[in-house]
Amino acid sequence: MLKKATTELPKVVFEKARFEIPKVLGHIQGNKTIITNFHQIVTSLNRPQDHILKYLLKELATPGELNKRALVFGRKVAATAVNSKIRKYAEEFVLCSDCGKPDTRIEKEGPYHHLRCTACGAKHIIKSVI
Numbered sequence: 001m002l003k004k005a006t007t008e009l010p011k012v013v014f015e016k017a018r019f020e021i022p023k024v025l026g027h028i029q030g031n032k033t034i035i036t037n038f039h040q041i042v043t044s045l046n047r048p049q050d051h052i053l054k055y056l057l058k059e060l061a062t063p064g065e066l067n068k069r070a071l072v073f074g075r076k077v078a079a080t081a082v083n084s085k086i087r088k089y090a091e092e093f094v095l096c097s098d099c100g101k102p103d104t105r106i107e108k109e110g111p112y113h114h115l116r117c118t119a120c121g122a123k124h125i126i127k128s129v130i
Helices: 002-008 038-045 049-060 079-093
Strands: 026-029 032-035 064-066 071-073 104-109 112-117 123-125
Touching: 038 049, 038 079, 049 064, 049 071, 049 079
Parallel strands: none
Antiparallel strands: 026 032, 032 071, 064 071, 104 112, 112 123
């Protein structure tokens, strides 16, 4: 009976990930790149917007500013480059390296910053400095 039950189960189980980073939406206007959904990305990452902004500006090596409606980079930047940097940020500062869940917070202990996972209890030193 067990063999029959396993053969009758669907082969593919569609599982939607709980943590999804929205893709960058924006446009290039003259010599500037405008990201219109930056606030949505910040909300999904659950980190301070100043921290994410500083990381992106440093990694993309571009000047930029944040206004009420959008993030404006001082040069033309491809959306794929911004998406890859946001994904890299999530891997370094949001996702737990043990369980892979986004239920983490950044804590400072002495001169070091740690990423503490509230799901599994793991604690890792953050190697990147912003």
